[in-house]
Amino acid sequence: xxxxxxxxxxxxxxxxxEWDGIKELNTPLPKxxxxxxxxxxxxxxxxxxxxxxxxxxxxxxxxxxxxxxxxELDNELAAQKKARSAWLSKxxxxxxxxxxxxxxxxxxxxxxxxxxxxENCAPCHGVGGVGAFGYPSLADDEWLWGGALADIEQxxxxxxxxxxxxxxxxxxxxxxxxxxxxxxxxAAVSDYVVSLASKAPAKGSAGETVYAENCAxxxxxxxxxxxxxxxxxxxxxxWLYKGTKDAIAAQVAKPKHGAMPAWSERLDASTIKMLAVYxxxxxxxx
Amino acid sequence: MASPKIDPSLKKHAGDGDGPxxxxxxxxxxxxxxxxxxxxxxxxxxxxxxxxxxxxxxxWDRGPDAPNQAILADMTGRRGYFFFLxxxxxEVYYITGLLFLAAIALFFMSSLAGRIWCGFFCFxxxxxxxxxYVERLVVGDRAKxxxxxxxxxxxxxxxxxxxxxxxxxxxxxxxxxxxxxYFGDAPTMLKDIFRGAEDSAVYGTIAVVGGCCFLLAGxxxxxxxxxxxxxxxxxxxxxxxxxLIVTYEEWRGEPRKPIRKTETFENRGHCIDCKMCVTSxxxxxxxxxxxxxxxxxxxxxxxxxxxxxxxxxxxxxxxxWDSSANxxxxxxxxxxxxxxxxxxxxxxxxxxxxxxxxxIFGLSSRKSFDIAVQHERSPLFVQLSDGSIRNGYTVKIxxxxxxxxxxxxxxxxxxxxxxxxxxGKAEGAKATLRVVPDDVGAFNVFVTAxxxxxxxxxxxxxxxxxxxxxxxxxxxxxLFAGPER
Numbered sequence: 001x002x003x004x005x006x007x008x009x010x011x012x013x014x015x016x017x018e019w020d021g022i023k024e025l026n027t028p029l030p031k032x033x034x035x036x037x038x039x040x041x042x043x044x045x046x047x048x049x050x051x052x053x054x055x056x057x058x059x060x061x062x063x064x065x066x067x068x069x070x071x072e073l074d075n076e077l078a079a080q081k082k083a084r085s086a087w088l089s090k091x092x093x094x095x096x097x098x099x100x101x102x103x104x105x106x107x108x109x110x111x112x113x114x115x116x117x118x119e120n121c122a123p124c125h126g127v128g129g130v131g132a133f134g135y136p137s138l139a140d141d142e143w144l145w146g147g148a149l150a151d152i153e154q155x156x157x158x159x160x161x162x163x164x165x166x167x168x169x170x171x172x173x174x175x176x177x178x179x180x181x182x183x184x185x186x187a188a189v190s191d192y193v194v195s196l197a198s199k200a201p202a203k204g205s206a207g208e209t210v211y212a213e214n215c216a217x218x219x220x221x222x223x224x225x226x227x228x229x230x231x232x233x234x235x236x237x238x239w240l241y242k243g244t245k246d247a248i249a250a251q252v253a254k255p256k257h258g259a260m261p262a263w264s265e266r267l268d269a270s271t272i273k274m275l276a277v278y279x280x281x282x283x284x285x286x
Numbered sequence: 287m288a289s290p291k292i293d294p295s296l297k298k299h300a301g302d303g304d305g306p307x308x309x310x311x312x313x314x315x316x317x318x319x320x321x322x323x324x325x326x327x328x329x330x331x332x333x334x335x336x337x338x339x340x341x342x343x344x345x346w347d348r349g350p351d352a353p354n355q356a357i358l359a360d361m362t363g364r365r366g367y368f369f370f371l372x373x374x375x376x377e378v379y380y381i382t383g384l385l386f387l388a389a390i391a392l393f394f395m396s397s398l399a400g401r402i403w404c405g406f407f408c409f410x411x412x413x414x415x416x417x418x419y420v421e422r423l424v425v426g427d428r429a430k431x432x433x434x435x436x437x438x439x440x441x442x443x444x445x446x447x448x449x450x451x452x453x454x455x456x457x458x459x460x461x462x463x464x465x466x467x468y469f470g471d472a473p474t475m476l477k478d479i480f481r482g483a484e485d486s487a488v489y490g491t492i493a494v495v496g497g498c499c500f501l502l503a504g505x506x507x508x509x510x511x512x513x514x515x516x517x518x519x520x521x522x523x524x525x526x527x528x529x530l531i532v533t534y535e536e537w538r539g540e541p542r543k544p545i546r547k548t549e550t551f552e553n554r555g556h557c558i559d560c561k562m563c564v565t566s567x568x569x570x571x572x573x574x575x576x577x578x579x580x581x582x583x584x585x586x587x588x589x590x591x592x593x594x595x596x597x598x599x600x601x602x603x604x605x606x607w608d609s610s611a612n613x614x615x616x617x618x619x620x621x622x623x624x625x626x627x628x629x630x631x632x633x634x635x636x637x638x639x640x641x642x643x644x645x646i647f648g649l650s651s652r653k654s655f656d657i658a659v660q661h662e663r664s665p666l667f668v669q670l671s672d673g674s675i676r677n678g679y680t681v682k683i684x685x686x687x688x689x690x691x692x693x694x695x696x697x698x699x700x701x702x703x704x705x706x707x708x709x710g711k712a713e714g715a716k717a718t719l720r721v722v723p724d725d726v727g728a729f730n731v732f733v734t735a736x737x738x739x740x741x742x743x744x745x746x747x748x749x750x751x752x753x754x755x756x757x758x759x760x761x762x763x764x765l766f767a768g769p770e771r
Binding site for chain 2: 028107141281
């Protein structure tokens with residue numbers, strides 16, 4: 001109910017609206033407030049003119065300043081690239097060992113390598129190189145193809161078991177699937193490998209003989225493995241496909257083989273160097 | 287507390303039906319008064335402006351690599367300097383403490399002497415007073431200023447207004463420049479500002495601070511106190527009946543009416559309704575209406591009223607700075623007394639003492655180095671080929687001294703711990719790390735522990751940082767993650 005009345009104390013009119021017996025005074029706005037209001041309106045109109053604002057049928061108003069957020073991003077990327085170029089050219093000129101010795105370069109490579117790793121490597125090897133079933137951990141101290149800086153760089157560059165001519169290649173025979181070993185022989189050798197891993201090889205067992213005849217050539221007599229062949233060590237606690245007897249037997253019968261792309265086909269040399277330094281310093285580097 | 291009196295001009299516009307869109311601003315031109323409080327106000331203005339403009343030029347020797355400005359907020363170097371103090375970004379809580387102290391000091395001041403801050407020390411008051419002084423020099427006092435405002439535009443009016451605004455702009459610019467000098471080396475900055483060689487951010491800051499000074503002190507004035515400042519809205523919560531406030535002695539003044547020379551003050555109040563108190567008020571209120579939000583406690587109405595009382599040989603203090611308890615006592619003819627020690631003031635003093643004590647303790651006991659340890663989450667832990675478990679940590683060492691220092695980091699808490707540092711040297715459970723001057727050194731640290739010594743998913747692990755040269759250490763608890771048992 002809108003009844004305008006005069007407030008006896010202030011002499012103001014009310015707005016005529018009543019809420020639970022309370023009436024609002026129709027007090028005029030301060031002048032400065034009105035001015036500020038119109039200033040914001042003018043600002044908004046100026047903004048429409050200067051910046052992209054209105055959607056049109058086939059696009060939008062571009063604004064007189066020619067600003068676009070895409071363009072801003074391009075500028076920022078270019079500025080970033082310029083700022084980085086001093087470091088990147090240094091990295092390009094040095095070899096990985098020299099990068100690791102230079103304190104500042106090491107810090108830059110660790111930061112840059114981390115970003116490149118998270119973008120390219122983490123999907124398989126996990127953030128921080130934690131690894132997963134079938135994808136080797138890069139943070140521990142076992143290396144299938146060698147954990148020295150040069151080995152790591154080589155692996156990243158050319159990958160494992162891919163079509164690149166320099167890629168690391170090796171395959172374990174399918175002892176079960178191809179009938180090279182009988183099931184009981186596989187069971188025996190799996191038992192032996194389990195005992196090998198716990199540093200107490202079962203001397204004189206049937207498995208020992210099978211191992212010596214079929215496995216020692218690649219995995220070495222004591223199970224230390226062979227980095228030139230990518231043959232994993234069997235005498236420790238680290239397993240790519242689990243270390244239980246069943247898992248080992250499955251691997252002997254019909255081995256799984258991981259593969260990795262040749263990153264030199266996708267990344268530039270300095271990124272690969274930073275990656276090598278980063279991975280080498282994840283904790284397991286030799 | 288009464289709301290500010292509605293200006294008569296408002297009533298004129300707020301006619302029947304819908305009122306006008308906005309209220310006409312009535313420019314207040316206070317009359318200049320002479321007296322004790324006016325003198326105090328001039329003194330406060332001179333001292334405050336002097337401190338504000340001189341402080342950035344004070345020097346303080348901190349050695350060759352550090353700025354030698356006594357008070358400096360170094361944004362690019364991320365340090366705050368205050369004489370002997372050097373504050374790092376993570377110690378910004380000292381600023382919080384300082385602000386807290388300032389707030390309580392304001393409340394304390396209010397409980398003792400009313401809005402003495404607003405009336406004498408607030409920058410809005412100081413600059414408004416200065417701007418009004420400029421107006422008086424150029425145009426004259428209240429009547430002349432009002433006449434000039436009413437006058438049609440003429441060459442004379444234009445010239446006077448131009449001179450006023452130009453002087454205001456110069457003062458505002460010096461206010462803005464003075465502000466920026468706290469953020470860089472003042473002498474070189476001052477030169478660079480005038481040479482046009484400073485950063486656009488500096489000129490932007492000068493424009494914003496100076497522009498606000500110009501607008502607020504030149505045109506907004508009392509509207510800042512009435513509409514923008516939050517303090518006027520809650521000041522009454524700081525007062526009690528013993529707080530000294532600007533009051534009108536109603537019992538003595540009423541009934542008021544103008545007086546002729548021939549009349550006596552028999553059977554009437556001492557207030558002669560000369561409106562000197564109203565016309566001298568910078569916020570345009572009538573103090574005779576009682577304590578109100580618009581009163582900033584500047585006491586100029588007291589000076590104005592005392593001048594009139596002297597003319598009529600009446601006792602001073604019809605408008606006075608006194609407590610409402612004393613006001614009531616004087617009305618009854620009882621003895622008046624100023625009671626400064628009260629529960630309220632004691633509490634404020636206690637809070638101020640406690641917070642200052644805490645800050646002094648914090649400042650005197652702070653170390654010149656610190657350690658922060660972040661446990662690596664991916665991988666949470668790594669099993670090594672010999673079965674032992676390894677965790678990664680980022681260890682950050684703060685070296686708050688301007689020389690390169692060597693620190694020794696030791697891990698403890700688990701038997702058989704081993705330590706390796708990326709790009710650094712470690713032996714056993716001990717690593718020696720060097721941190722460049724005045725910086726934070728971040729190190730990737732790996733800790734190895736035998737699996738059978740772990741307590742399961744998490745085992746407490748302690749990092750101890752020791753400064754090699756002078757000793758002094760700092761211990762920090764972290765955790766060592768392992769496989770579930």
